[in-house]
Amino acid sequence: xxxxxxxxxxxxxxxxxxxxxxxxxxxxxxITMLMSIELILNSVNINFVVFNKYxxxxxxxxxxxxxxxxxxxxxxxxxxxAIIINxxxxxxxxxxxxxxxMKY
Amino acid sequence: xxYASYIALIPLLPLAGFVLLGIFGRKYFxxxxxxxxxxxxxxxxTLSLYTAxxxxxxxxxxxxxxxxxxxxxxxxxxxxENVSIDMGIILDPISVMMLVVVTFxxxxxxxxxxxxxxGEERFPTYYAFLGLFTFSMxxxxxxxNLFQIYMFWELVGVSSYLLIGYxxxxxxxxxxxxxxxxxxxxxxxxxxxxxxxLAFYGQTLDFKTLIENLTTQQSSQFLAITTASFVGVSALTxxxxxxxxxxxxxxxxxxLHIWLPDAMEGPTPVSALIHAATMVVAGxxxxxxxxxxxxxTPVSLSIVTVVGIVSAFLAAIIACTQTDIKRVLAYSxxxxxxxxxxxxxxxxxxxxxxxxYTASMFHLFTHAFFKSLLFLGAGVVIHFIHSNEMKDMGGxxxxxxxxxxxxxxxxxxxxxxxxFAGFFSKEEILLAAYHSNKIVFGVALFTSGLTAFYxxxxxxxxxxxxxxxxxxxxxxxxxxxxxxxxxxxxxxIFAGLIPFGKYVSSDRLPFESHFDPMFSLAPVAFxxxxxxxxxxxxxxxxxxxxxxxxxxxGLYKAAYKKFYIDEIYLFxxxxxVFNLIGRPAxxxxxxxxxxxxxxxANTTATVSGFxxxxxxxxxxxxxxxxxxxxxxxxIVFLYLWK
Numbered sequence: 001x002x003x004x005x006x007x008x009x010x011x012x013x014x015x016x017x018x019x020x021x022x023x024x025x026x027x028x029x030x031i032t033m034l035m036s037i038e039l040i041l042n043s044v045n046i047n048f049v050v051f052n053k054y055x056x057x058x059x060x061x062x063x064x065x066x067x068x069x070x071x072x073x074x075x076x077x078x079x080x081x082a083i084i085i086n087x088x089x090x091x092x093x094x095x096x097x098x099x100x101x102m103k104y
Numbered sequence: 105x106x107y108a109s110y111i112a113l114i115p116l117l118p119l120a121g122f123v124l125l126g127i128f129g130r131k132y133f134x135x136x137x138x139x140x141x142x143x144x145x146x147x148x149x150t151l152s153l154y155t156a157x158x159x160x161x162x163x164x165x166x167x168x169x170x171x172x173x174x175x176x177x178x179x180x181x182x183x184x185e186n187v188s189i190d191m192g193i194i195l196d197p198i199s200v201m202m203l204v205v206v207t208f209x210x211x212x213x214x215x216x217x218x219x220x221x222x223g224e225e226r227f228p229t230y231y232a233f234l235g236l237f238t239f240s241m242x243x244x245x246x247x248x249n250l251f252q253i254y255m256f257w258e259l260v261g262v263s264s265y266l267l268i269g270y271x272x273x274x275x276x277x278x279x280x281x282x283x284x285x286x287x288x289x290x291x292x293x294x295x296x297x298x299x300x301x302l303a304f305y306g307q308t309l310d311f312k313t314l315i316e317n318l319t320t321q322q323s324s325q326f327l328a329i330t331t332a333s334f335v336g337v338s339a340l341t342x343x344x345x346x347x348x349x350x351x352x353x354x355x356x357x358x359x360l361h362i363w364l365p366d367a368m369e370g371p372t373p374v375s376a377l378i379h380a381a382t383m384v385v386a387g388x389x390x391x392x393x394x395x396x397x398x399x400x401t402p403v404s405l406s407i408v409t410v411v412g413i414v415s416a417f418l419a420a421i422i423a424c425t426q427t428d429i430k431r432v433l434a435y436s437x438x439x440x441x442x443x444x445x446x447x448x449x450x451x452x453x454x455x456x457x458x459x460x461y462t463a464s465m466f467h468l469f470t471h472a473f474f475k476s477l478l479f480l481g482a483g484v485v486i487h488f489i490h491s492n493e494m495k496d497m498g499g500x501x502x503x504x505x506x507x508x509x510x511x512x513x514x515x516x517x518x519x520x521x522x523x524f525a526g527f528f529s530k531e532e533i534l535l536a537a538y539h540s541n542k543i544v545f546g547v548a549l550f551t552s553g554l555t556a557f558y559x560x561x562x563x564x565x566x567x568x569x570x571x572x573x574x575x576x577x578x579x580x581x582x583x584x585x586x587x588x589x590x591x592x593x594x595x596x597i598f599a600g601l602i603p604f605g606k607y608v609s610s611d612r613l614p615f616e617s618h619f620d621p622m623f624s625l626a627p628v629a630f631x632x633x634x635x636x637x638x639x640x641x642x643x644x645x646x647x648x649x650x651x652x653x654x655x656x657x658g659l660y661k662a663a664y665k666k667f668y669i670d671e672i673y674l675f676x677x678x679x680x681v682f683n684l685i686g687r688p689a690x691x692x693x694x695x696x697x698x699x700x701x702x703x704x705a706n707t708t709a710t711v712s713g714f715x716x717x718x719x720x721x722x723x724x725x726x727x728x729x730x731x732x733x734x735x736x737x738x739i740v741f742l743y744l745w746k
Binding site: 021024025096097099100101102103 | 719720721722723724727728731
């Protein structure tokens with residue numbers, strides 16, 4: 001396995017993070033927003049794995065963290081989808097802009 | 105004799121009536137409130153008579169002179185060891201006399217109102233207010249110190265305000281009640297300043313101690329108050345003059361009389377009680393209470409004389425031209441109170457010199473009876489005709505025989521015809537004036553002729569003159585309206601026979617007032633001339649009065665317009681006070697005070713609008729704020745945090 005420089009991998013994860021951020025801010029469909037959040041989480045996961053691998057190869061802390069995040073992301077997706085379904089039931093839409101009542 | 109056991113009941117019973125009827129009257133005592141008020145007052149009046157009997161005939165005297173008995177005294181408000189405001193009840197000849205007068209007249213008015221006010225929507229409220237007034241007036245007359253008298257003085261003003269404005273849906277009544285309150289309140293400002301000066305130099309509020317302190321020539325208080333001066337006039341003179349301004353306001357003396365004629369907008373029995381017999385004599389009573397102080401300051405005393413005689417004369421002239429019967433009576437009240445005032449003014453202290461003092465109190469006493477009788481008689485007439493105007497009346501003697509007779513008695517009494525009550529008191533006043541000041545005597549003599557003229561003008565215009573068509577036939581009204589007339593008529597006949605000098609005198613020592621038939625010739629002659637003149641002009645319907653008033657021209661018109669005093673007041677208040685003081689004050693209030701508050705409120709609203717805009721409800725904008733915040737924190741921690 002040829003050594004890939006750490007900067008390349010970090011570049012990928014940063015790109016992934018901002019793609020996710022862009023999607024979160026611009027998409028109105030809540031499912032798409034949920035997917036964007038997954039992208040952000042995964043970019044973080046990559047960071048954890050990479051830093052673990054390159055800086056402390058004899059430890060597993062970063063890997064464990066990644067597993068925790070994946071678990072939590074799964075749970076979060078379940079909760080988020082439940083919210084989306086309820087929103088759809090009450091508003092007949094999953095567009096985030098239809099749910100603007102909660103202000104002031 | 106222990107007066108303390110029951111004396112407090114005299115003022116407190118009417119107060120109980122006020123509380124009871126004021127709170128529960130409209131719900132539970134819709135019809136019985138009149139009876140409740142009357143019974144309470146009957147008890148009160150009986151106790152007053154009992155007190156008077158005890159005081160004058162049993163134990164009021166120590167040696168020869170009547171003593172001042174402090175029946176009740178307690179500290180009401182204590183500021184420090186030495187400074188406190190007390191409440192108390194004192195009994196001396198004038199306060200006991202006033203107790204009797206107030207409760208008696210109030211009782212008559214209560215009884216009269218049972219018939220007169222029957223069927224009124226706010227019947228219980230009316231009796232509640234009457235109770236409040238009676239309580240305040242009784243509290244005023246028995247006050248033991250200056251501050252207590254001031255408090256009750258204001259309470260009397262409030263209850264007068266409430267009763268004048270009783271018909272609160274009538275704009276004129278509302279205006280009249282406001283006018284009465286504001287004018288008397290304005291005068292009371294003087295009273296308050298006077299009290300403060302007296303209390304400051306006299307070092308007490310208590311009447312007895314105050315008078316002792318200030319009449320002893322060597323006392324430090326006397327020296328302090330006479331040496332202190334303002335604009336070249338000693339503090340004592342200032343204090344008494346200011347106190348007198350308060351008294352003049354309440355007693356409707358010129359030039360603060362303008363509220364009294366308007367106050368006739370109230371129910372007629374109220375006028376009989378407040379604006380004839382009791383409240384308006386409060387000023388006279390106040391001067392009498394402080395009389396020993398007035399006698400040592402000739403300037404104040406001459407102010408009292410001048411104001412009294414001017415009021416008496418001016419009011420008598422105006423009364424000759426008015427056409428509203430209650431207004432005639434109002435001006436005649438003012439004129440008679442003027443008599444009482446100048447009687448005090450011309451009086452000296454002690455023995456024969458104090459004749460004016462006795463005469464003034466005597467006139468107060470008799471005047472209460474015949475003037476309330478006149479007002480109640482006028483009440484019967486108004487009840488019968490449903491109008492206040494003389495032109496709607498005439499020939500009523502056939503329909504109202506009892507009223508006719510009692511009214512005639514009262515007119516004879518006020519005109520000073522022997523042997524009716526007014527003759528004796530007025531004769532003493534004139535005698536006192538004769539010994540002291542010939543000019544005052546002359547004017548007073550002429551005024552007594554005028555008095556007879558305008559009273560009989562009133563009498564003949566109502567009961568004789570033209571015959572009017574009467575459509576209703578409810579007669580004179582119920583027994584409750586006739587009964588007080590009869591009682592008061594008896595009093596008006598016989599009250600003058602009381603040897604008043606034996607009981608009330610300036611130095612409390614009884615003296616015999618000499619009755620001189622030769623002296624009383626002139627006043628009686630003037631009275632008779634006045635009556636005959638009125639009879640000639642008004643007994644039959646004729647053009648004479650019309651022609652005479654036309655030949656008098658401007659003078660008649662000026663008197664009819666009340667010498668334009670109201671207009672002068674309006675000019676001063678509307679044109680000068682409102683424009684020069686009111687408008688700038690309003691501008692400051694509107695632009696500076698309100699402006700500041702508005703500015704603060706507007707700024708807050710703008711800021712809050714801005715913050716509110718951030719909470720748009722759009723989840724994605726929240727996410728942006730959140731992200732922005734993190735970026736900002738990251739920048740701070742990475743680059744700026746050293």
